[in-house]
Amino acid sequence: MQAFEPYIALNSHIRKPVIHISLNPSPKDILSEEQMTVLAQEFVEKFGYGNQPYIVWLHEDISRKHMHIVSVRINEKGKKIDHNREAIRAQNICREMEVKYGLHPTLGEHGERELLSLQKVDYAKGDVKAQLKYTARTLLECYSCHSLAEYNTLLNLYNVTIYEVRGNVDGKEYHGIMYGALDDNGQQVGTPFKSSKFGKAFGYEALQKKFAASVGKVKKDKLAEQTKREVIKAMQDIGTKEDFARKLKEADIEAVYRINLEGRLYGITFIDHTTRTVLNGSRLGKAFSANVFNELFNNPDADRTRLIPPAQQDTPRQERDTEERLEDVEHRQQENQGYNQSEPSGSLIDTSALGAIDIFSVLMEDDHTHEYIDPAFRFGRRKKKKRRRRL
Numbered sequence: 486m487q488a489f490e491p492y493i494a495l496n497s498h499i500r501k502p503v504i505h506i507s508l509n510p511s512p513k514d515i516l517s518e519e520q521m522t523v524l525a526q527e528f529v530e531k532f533g534y535g536n537q538p539y540i541v542w543l544h545e546d547i548s549r550k551h552m553h554i555v556s557v558r559i560n561e562k563g564k565k566i567d568h569n570r571e572a573i574r575a576q577n578i579c580r581e582m583e584v585k586y587g588l589h590p591t592l593g594e595h596g597e598r599e600l601l602s603l604q605k606v607d608y609a610k611g612d613v614k615a616q617l618k619y620t621a622r623t624l625l626e627c628y629s630c631h632s633l634a635e636y637n638t639l640l641n642l643y644n645v646t647i648y649e650v651r652g653n654v655d656g657k658e659y660h661g662i663m664y665g666a667l668d669d670n671g672q673q674v675g676t677p678f679k680s681s682k683f684g685k686a687f688g689y690e691a692l693q694k695k696f697a698a699s700v701g702k703v704k705k706d707k708l709a710e711q712t713k714r715e716v717i718k719a720m721q722d723i724g725t726k727e728d729f730a731r732k733l734k735e736a737d738i739e740a741v742y743r744i745n746l747e748g749r750l751y752g753i754t755f756i757d758h759t760t761r762t763v764l765n766g767s768r769l770g771k772a773f774s775a776n777v778f779n780e781l782f783n784n785p786d787a788d789r790t791r792l793i794p795p796a797q798q799d800t801p802r803q804e805r806d807t808e809e810r811l812e813d814v815e816h817r818q819q820e821n822q823g824y825n826q827s828e829p830s831g832s833l834i835d836t837s838a839l840g841a842i843d844i845f846s847v848l849m850e851d852d853h854t855h856e857y858i859d860p861a862f863r864f865g866r867r868k869k870k871k872r873r874r875r876l
Contacts, residue, residue, distance in 0.1 A: 488538040489556075495563030502558050504534075508579075509551040512602070514588050516550070518543060524582060525552050531578045533566055606644040608666045608674045617664045618683045620645050625692075628761045629699035629708065633662075633692065635763040638741050638754045646673060649689065660689040708760040712738065713769050716755060717794045723781050726750075743775075750779045 493502045508528065510516055516524075525541040539556035558566050582588065603623050606616045620643050630636040637647045650661040664687070665677035680687040703709050719732040730740040737759045743752035752775050753766040766773040772794050780787045 492538070492557045492559045492561065495561075496559045496565065499559055499565055504556055504558050506554045507551055508554065511588065521550070521552055524586070525554055527582060528575075528578055529554060529556070531581075532575060536560070537566070603643065605642075605669075606666050608644075608668065613666050613675055614678055614682065617645055617666060617678060618687070621647070621664060621683070621687060625695060628756075628763055629703050630763045631696055631700055631703070631765075631768065633696070635754060635765060636692070636696070639756055639763050641667065641671065641741075642739070642756070644668065646677075662687065662689050662692065703762055703764075706760075708757070708762045709764055709769060711760050712755055712757040712762060712764055713773070714797050715757075716769065716773060718796055720781070720793050721796050723789075723793065726778075726782050729778075729782075750775050750782065753778055 489503065493499075496502070508525065510521070510524070521543055522541065529535055529537075529539055529541075534556045537556045537560065539554060541552060541554050543550065543552050545551070558568070560566055603620060606613065606620055610616070621640065624639055624643065625636065628639055630639060633647065633649060640647055644667040646665045646667055648663055648665075650663055652659055652661070662680035663677040664680065664683070665673050666675050668674050680689070685691055715733065715736040715738055719729055719736070723729050726740075726742060730742075733740045733755070737757070739756040739758065741754045741756065742750055743754075744750050753773070755764050755766065755769070756762075757764070766775060766778070771777070772792070777792055781789070781792060
């Protein structure tokens, strides 16, 4: 890091003079250390940092081999290195390299492969901070949640808890987010971490923006309607809580019950692993509230005709999902064909063969690092005003 200091001293106006990038090859590509070094060097050269001091290191702290690159954004003349269209340029570099070296393309696969390899946080394994961060980022990237409560319900499946802390400093209210590990019994273990230890993308404001974006996505793609159809289907001959959960599991939906000390159900959340949505029952409608399910589960004389919505005639889910995936593939192909004509808005490099350019704030947590944030965390970001050209 000492090699960066003379460059940083040349321009004190650059607030974040250090850039930190993570390149993640496809797990299908078995690359040696020498091959990964070549990829890193070529990326740095093409990205405009070939004459800068930089550090590259490899490791597998999250069950996959990946590279970290750290460099300084100020050149030897004290000027900031060109950052125009950085995301697009880097995306193009990665695509060129996947063709050149015959790497497996990961267009659209990044979040999918992360999710498939995701395991429960294991406190006994150590490095809890890295486990929590990886789990929280992957689930937030892959699932649509409307609120912190829904996100927490999802995280609980992977032995993670998240909660909000509020306070007042000098008359100014603040909202903080804490992340902690759970054991297999749902009990918190160890010391929780402030979201600032993971990066801004994990903080209160960023989460609220992501939740707001998820609301729009669920509505636009009618994801809640798809989940509702399966829940109604499972309700038709509803019996016990366990039986209901088992039927939903067959449709790849997890039913999470919240039960008080008296044994009364006071909340239910549906986690649809097909549509990747998390929905509290009441969000689907009054017919799916905790009160309704309490009546159905515990009262043998309940008016089922009134309480259970009629089953909807529909295409079997497997066929429906296949059709939707084919439509989605066709849509992506159309988008890719028009890639050179239109610039993707707010997109960072989650679609490249070398994975997302993903910032980890482990090294430079003193806010000197220029952050690249995953696309899943960039919803709601305001567009920058165009700079006037100097004459």
